[in-house]
Amino acid sequence: MESIRIEETGLNLEATELRLGLPGRDKIEKETISSFNKNKRAAPKSAEDDESKANDDIKHHHHEAAPAAKAQVIGWPPIRSYRKNNFAPKKAEAEYGNYVKVSMDGAPYLRKIDLKVYNGYTDLLKALENMFKLSIGEYSEREGYKGSEHAPTYEDKDGDLMLVGDVPWDMFMSTCKRLRIMKGSEARGLGCAV
Amino acid sequence: MSEAQMSEDDADLAAAAAAAVVNIRTTTDYLSPYPDQVLENVLENVLIFLTSRRDRNAVSLVCKSWYRAEALTRSELYIGNCYSVSPRRATDRFKRVRSVVLKGKPRFADFSLMPPDWGAHFEPWVMEMINAYCGLEKLYLKRMSVTDDDLSVMAHSFVNFKELVLVCCEGFGTTGLAVVASKCKQLQVFDLIEAEVSDDEVDWLSCFPESGTCLESLIFDCVECPINFEALENIVAKSPALKKLRVNRYVTLDQLHRLMVRAPQLTHLGTGSFSPSENPAEPEPDLVSAFAACRSLVCLSGFRETVPDYLPAVYPVCANITSLNFSYANITAAELKPVIRNCHKLQIFWVLDSICDEGLQAVAATCKDLRELRVFPLDASEVNDGPVSDVGLQAISEGCKKLQSILYFCQQMTNAAVISMSTNCPDLEVFRLCIIGRYRPDRSTGEPMDEGFGAIVKNCKKLTRLAVSGLLTDRAFSYIGQYGKLVRTLSFAFAGDSDMGLKYVLEGCSKLEKLEIRDCPFGDEALRSGLHHYHNMRFLWMSTCRVTSQGCREIAQQVPRVIVEVFRWNQSIQEGENSDLVDTLYLYRSLEGPRADAPKFVNIL
Numbered sequence: 001m002e003s004i005r006i007e008e009t010g011l012n013l014e015a016t017e018l019r020l021g022l023p024g025r026d027k028i029e030k031e032t033i034s035s036f037n038k039n040k041r042a043a044p045k046s047a048e049d050d051e052s053k054a055n056d057d058i059k060h061h062h063h064e065a066a067p068a069a070k071a072q073v074i075g076w077p078p079i080r081s082y083r084k085n086n087f088a089p090k091k092a093e094a095e096y097g098n099y100v101k102v103s104m105d106g107a108p109y110l111r112k113i114d115l116k117v118y119n120g121y122t123d124l125l126k127a128l129e130n131m132f133k134l135s136i137g138e139y140s141e142r143e144g145y146k147g148s149e150h151a152p153t154y155e156d157k158d159g160d161l162m163l164v165g166d167v168p169w170d171m172f173m174s175t176c177k178r179l180r181i182m183k184g185s186e187a188r189g190l191g192c193a194v
Numbered sequence: 195m196s197e198a199q200m201s202e203d204d205a206d207l208a209a210a211a212a213a214a215v216v217n218i219r220t221t222t223d224y225l226s227p228y229p230d231q232v233l234e235n236v237l238e239n240v241l242i243f244l245t246s247r248r249d250r251n252a253v254s255l256v257c258k259s260w261y262r263a264e265a266l267t268r269s270e271l272y273i274g275n276c277y278s279v280s281p282r283r284a285t286d287r288f289k290r291v292r293s294v295v296l297k298g299k300p301r302f303a304d305f306s307l308m309p310p311d312w313g314a315h316f317e318p319w320v321m322e323m324i325n326a327y328c329g330l331e332k333l334y335l336k337r338m339s340v341t342d343d344d345l346s347v348m349a350h351s352f353v354n355f356k357e358l359v360l361v362c363c364e365g366f367g368t369t370g371l372a373v374v375a376s377k378c379k380q381l382q383v384f385d386l387i388e389a390e391v392s393d394d395e396v397d398w399l400s401c402f403p404e405s406g407t408c409l410e411s412l413i414f415d416c417v418e419c420p421i422n423f424e425a426l427e428n429i430v431a432k433s434p435a436l437k438k439l440r441v442n443r444y445v446t447l448d449q450l451h452r453l454m455v456r457a458p459q460l461t462h463l464g465t466g467s468f469s470p471s472e473n474p475a476e477p478e479p480d481l482v483s484a485f486a487a488c489r490s491l492v493c494l495s496g497f498r499e500t501v502p503d504y505l506p507a508v509y510p511v512c513a514n515i516t517s518l519n520f521s522y523a524n525i526t527a528a529e530l531k532p533v534i535r536n537c538h539k540l541q542i543f544w545v546l547d548s549i550c551d552e553g554l555q556a557v558a559a560t561c562k563d564l565r566e567l568r569v570f571p572l573d574a575s576e577v578n579d580g581p582v583s584d585v586g587l588q589a590i591s592e593g594c595k596k597l598q599s600i601l602y603f604c605q606q607m608t609n610a611a612v613i614s615m616s617t618n619c620p621d622l623e624v625f626r627l628c629i630i631g632r633y634r635p636d637r638s639t640g641e642p643m644d645e646g647f648g649a650i651v652k653n654c655k656k657l658t659r660l661a662v663s664g665l666l667t668d669r670a671f672s673y674i675g676q677y678g679k680l681v682r683t684l685s686f687a688f689a690g691d692s693d694m695g696l697k698y699v700l701e702g703c704s705k706l707e708k709l710e711i712r713d714c715p716f717g718d719e720a721l722r723s724g725l726h727h728y729h730n731m732r733f734l735w736m737s738t739c740r741v742t743s744q745g746c747r748e749i750a751q752q753v754p755r756v757i758v759e760v761f762r763w764n765q766s767i768q769e770g771e772n773s774d775l776v777d778t779l780y781l782y783r784s785l786e787g788p789r790a791d792a793p794k795f796v797n798i799l
Contacts, residue, residue, distance in 0.1 A: 075305030075712070076687070077574055077603060077630045080362075082388055082416065083521075084574060170577070 100154075100176055104132050105183040115176065120169045128152060132181060139165040151182045237263035247272050266290060273297065274732050276314055276338065277757065278784045281322035293332035293357075294323065300735050300780065302710055303337060304362060307737055307778070309761065311793050316340040316363075318791075324351040332357040332383075339363070342394075345370035349377035357383035367392035368419055375401035382435070385413040393418065399425035406432030413440040415464045415496060420444045431456045437490075440464025443498035446471040451479035458487040465496030468504060468523070481507035495519035495544075502529040512536035519544040521570045527553035535560050544568040547582040547603065554586035558593025567594070568601040576631045580605030584612075584637070591615035599624035606637040607664060612646030616653040625650050626661035632688040635665040642666055648673035651681070661685035671695035675702025683708040696720035700727055710735040718745030721779075728753050733782040742774040743799075749781065750799035757784045758799040759792070 098115040111131060118124040125136050137148030144163055145151045152164040156175045164172070164179070241264055244250055254264040270293040271284060285291075298314025316338045323330060330352045340363050348355070355378045368391060374384065375398050399422050402409075407429060414421075421444055430436060430453050437460060439453065445466030454460070470478075481504065485491075491511045500523040513536055520530070521544040530545075530553045540561040545553070547569050557564070567590060569582055582604050588611040590597070597619040607629050615622070627647075635642055643664035651657060651674050658680055662670065666689035674681070675698035682705055690696070696716040699706070700723045709731065717740035728734065728749065743760065750758040759780045788798040 073632075075302065075307045076632070077571065077628050078302075078305050078685075078687070079570065079574055079603075080304045080388065081306060082390065083570065170575075 098173060100178050102128065102131070102179040102181070104134075104150075104181040107132070113179075115173050121165050121172075125152065125164075128179075128181065134181075136181075141166070149183055152179065153182050154179045233259050234263045234266075238267050241267040245270070269293060270332075271295065275782050275784075276319065277782060277786070277789050278732075280786050281319045283785060285322050285326035289326070291327050292330060293334075294319075294327070294330065295334040295336075296338060297336040298338040300708075300710065300733055301337075302712070302735055302737070307712065309793070309795060312761075312796065313789065313791055313793070314338050315791060316344045320344050320347050324348075328352065329354050331355060332359075334359045334361070335363050336361040337363065339365040340370070342366050342370035342373070346373045349373045352378075354380060356380055359383060359385040359387070360389045361387045362389060364390035367394040368396040368398045368417075369394045371398035371417075372396045372401040375399070376403075379403070380408060382408055383411040384409065385411055385438075386416055387413060388416050391417045391419065395419075397422045397425065399429065402429050404428065404432075406434075408435055409433045410435045411438035411462075412436065413438060413464065415440040415442050415466070415498075417442045423449050427452055427456070434459075436460065438462035438493075440495060441466040443467040443496075447481065447501075447504060448479050451481055451484050454484040454488065459490060460488055461490045462493040463488070463491055463496070465494070467499040468497045469499045469501040470504075482510060486510035489514075491515060493517040493542075497523035500525060502526075505529060505533055508533060509536060514539060516540060517542040520549075521546055521568065524548045524572060526550070527556065531556045537561060538563070540564060542566045544570070546570050546572050547580060548572045550581040551583060551586035551589065554582060555589040555593075558589040561594060562596070564590075564594040564597055566599040567597065569603055570601075571603040571630060574630065577605060578631070580630070584608040584610065587611040588614050591618040595619055596621055598622060601626040601628075601661075603628045603630060605629065605631050606634065607643065607646070608638050609636045609641065609643060609646035609649075610638070612643070613649040616646075616649040620654065621656060622650070622654040623656050624659040625654065625657060626659070626685070627663055628661065629664040632663075633665045634663075642670070644670040644673065648677075651677040655680075657681055659683040662689055663687060664689075667691050668695040668698070671698040675699045678703050680705055682706065684710070686711045686714050688713045690714045690716065693717055693720035693723075697723040700724035706730075707732045709733070711739060712737045714739050716740060718742055718748070721745050721749060725749065725752055728756050728781060729783050731783065733780065735778070735780050736776075737778040739779075741776050741779055743776055744774065746776055746779055746781075747799050755783055755785060757782055757788060760797045760799060761795050762797070 099112050100115060102111045102113055113127065113131075115124070118127065121139070125139075129136055134150050135148055136150050136152055137145040139145055145165075153161050154164055154172070154176045155178050156162050157177055161180070167175070237260060241250075241253065244253065244267075247270070250264055250268055254261045265287050266289065268288050269291060271288055271291045272295045273279060273284065274297050276296055276298045296316070296319060298316075299308060299312065302308060303312070314337060316335060324347060328351065331354050333348070333355075334357075338360075340360065345366055348358075350373075358374060358378075358381070371386075371391070374381070402425070409429065412429070412433075419442075421442065423445065426441070426445075427449075430439065436457055439457065439460055440462065441450070441453070441464055443466055445453075447468060447470045449471075450466055450468070454463070485507055488511060492515055494508065494511065494515050494517070497520055502525050505525070509532070512533060515537060516539050518537065518540055519542075524546060525548060527549050530549045534540075534553075534556050538560060541563055543557060543561065543564060543566070545557075545568070549556075554569070557567075569586070571580070573580075582602075583606045584604075587602060587604075587607065590600075591611070591614045595618055597615075598621050600615075600622070601624075604627075607627065612627065615625075629643070636646070643662075643666055647660070647662050647666070647670050650660065657678065660674065660678065660681055660683070662685070668691045671690060671694070674684070678684075678699075679702075681703050684699065684703070684706065686709075693716055695714070696711070697720050699709070700720070704727075706727065707730070712735075714736075716736065721736075721741055722745070724734070746758050746760050749756070759782075760776050761778045761780070762776065792798055
């Protein structure tokens with residue numbers, strides 16, 4: 001699809017992107033980058049005979065805008081801010097946050113952390129490194145966590161043991177039931193098998 | 195309101211009216227030698243029964259006499275856009291008004307698309323009305339900016355004041371509410387709906403007379419301030435006429451119980467938080483009995499912080515309720531089902547998508563009389579999958595054939611489900627589908643959503659309001675222009691390919707009154723295609739489209755009696771062709787010139 005080709009050639013459309021918003025205003029619509037990528041793969045198969053390049057650009061403006069900036073689309077979706085602001089989540093969640101147990105192989109006792117306080121994987125991993133005084137290494141999709149004796153894993157809601165970092169952060173937040181930092185040969189095995 | 199076209203035809207009309215008057219007047223006092231006078235008396239007596247404003251507008255166009263008579267007998271004044279006419283012009287024409295409906299900002303202001311100090315001030319209206327309409331009884335304001343001072347002026351000046359309804363208004367606080375409560379001795383209706391009320395820490399409920407009130411309706415579920423519960427309980431206990439009570443989320447379940455036992459005559463109840471207090475020391479109140487005692491209850495809402503364990507308390511009223519608002523209740527399908535399966539008479543249902551497609555299927559199975567459905571998103575972010583989808587819409591279309599109005603938020607949709615709704619629900623008047631993921635195609639075919647929306651305009655012959663979303667090409671707009679002959683309100687966002695899209699609509703939809711557009715590739719040429727029609731519309735809103743200042747200026751110059759407002763928010767766009775693009779265009783018809791209260795960032799062309 002044209003839109004993907006243009007992204008790959010690196011046409012920096014962000015610079016000319018039109019955005020709507022008052023200076024200093026902070027209303028943000030959260031949008032995960034990966035979900036927008038999935039949108040791209042689902043782009044229409046029917047060939048859109050774009051009438052002019054101008055129209056092409058506009059559509060691509062919009063397609064580019066979101067992943068590039070984790071787009072803050074003001075006023076979208078059209079829900080009254082009253083409804084967004086005043087919504088009280090289920091009482092349990094509101095009071096208790098999203099706490100999960102963290103175990104580390106060889107450690108005598110477990111810890112508990114609130115996933116909600118972290119902005120993403122980098123944040124979380126840094127916190128784990130601090131908490132357990134270890135280093136976890138760089139994540140790569142192919143090789144898991146290279147350059148370290150430890151690998152962060154988690155148990156998801158289906159009960160399966162998963163490597164931390166494979167799924168989008170939001171999905172991880174809602175499916176992670178507990179964390180386990182694996183060590184030594186077991187950890188390396190998991191990385192290589194991927 | 196267009197200016198009356200005068201034609202002198204009194205003689206014929208007098209003869210016809212005199213013939214009609216025989217049964218109305220029996221004394222000779224009214225047989226004056228002046229046909230005008232007879233005519234006006236006759237008309238006044240007949241026109242009193244004419245309530246519809248569209249009918250009245252038609253009557254006023256017949257001739258000067260009818261215009262005068264109609265103006266004297268109109269008791270409800272409806273102003274759809276507060277800037278379309280000045281307060282003085284309105285009060286000069288209509289001298290005996292007892293009820294005023296006044297609307298200000300356009301709807302997109304609700305979604306932070308309008309700068310806060312744009313306008314729609316109530317003040318000039320109230321200052322004019324205290325002189326012209328000292329007997330005013332009812333006031334209904336929507337999207338107006340109202341201050342505490344305005345409320346105070348109103349409360350002190352209108353001695354017969356009976357009904358105040360503020361919908362989506364802002365600018366006032368509990369201070370203003372206190373003045374109204376204490377000064378309006380004959381207040382029957384005090385309704386605050388989705389209004390933004392600032393917390394001035396004033397105990398406004400205590401300001402109602404302690405000995406009792408003649409309140410029939412007290413609605414304050416949107417007020418985000420703690421209240422004096424004892425004062426509320428006193429009001430409820432001593433207001434025997436009270437039928438509608440919607441409390442805010444600071445009222446706990448035990449408090450709700452105390453109110454309900456004092457007011458079993460309620461027809462409309464807003465339940466507040468619907469969760470127990472922090473320290474429920476006393477034995478748990480018997481909510482089931484309290485609900486069972488409310489035999490007249492037809493409308494249930496609230497549930498702001500629902501603890502689902504307590505939902506069964508509402509079972510006794512399910513069989514009778516016609517309106518249920520669960521749109522603040524984060525409940526699952528399993529929690530909804532035992533409630534909804536008894537709601538056979540339900541006509542209006544607002545709910546959160548937390549109930550999933552499965553919950554909607556349960557609704558479709560029971561609520562055969564459903565007229566209006568609104569499904570709001572719990573999570574408003576654009577993600578790939580959501581809890582409701584085409585599956586839920588399909589179920590509703592098959593189960594609720596009498597549906598007239600739907601607002602549906604989802605992440606994914608198919609043309610097939612939308613087409614199904616268009617054929618199964620012939621009574622549809624309002625179809626608003628919001629696929630939160632922008633530019634999303636049909637999730638099973640990958641096609642644009644053109645055919646779905648096309649089917650809606652084609653098959654739903656009574657359609658007057660449409661909001662579109664998803665991936666849409668100009669073809670969708672051609673369908674709308676071709677078949678949407680009765681459509682009065684249209685909302686477009688992130689849709690269309692080119693100017694043709696908007697052209698189809700402006701050239702085809704002859705009854706179009708309100709058009710709101712954001713983030714669509716429509717430019718000056720499209721704008722030009724509506725030149726013949728703008729004076730018939732209440733307004734046109736276009737933001738983040740491809741309209742230029744020059745294009746807007748053209749409209750301002752060529753269309754008489756239309757005000758063209760342009761706002762530029764983002765001052766940093768300076769270079770290239772983009773510098774001439776307008777951020778927001780808001781165009782509306784008006785009998786007045788440019789308004790004097792426009793803030794600096796608004797440019798009136």
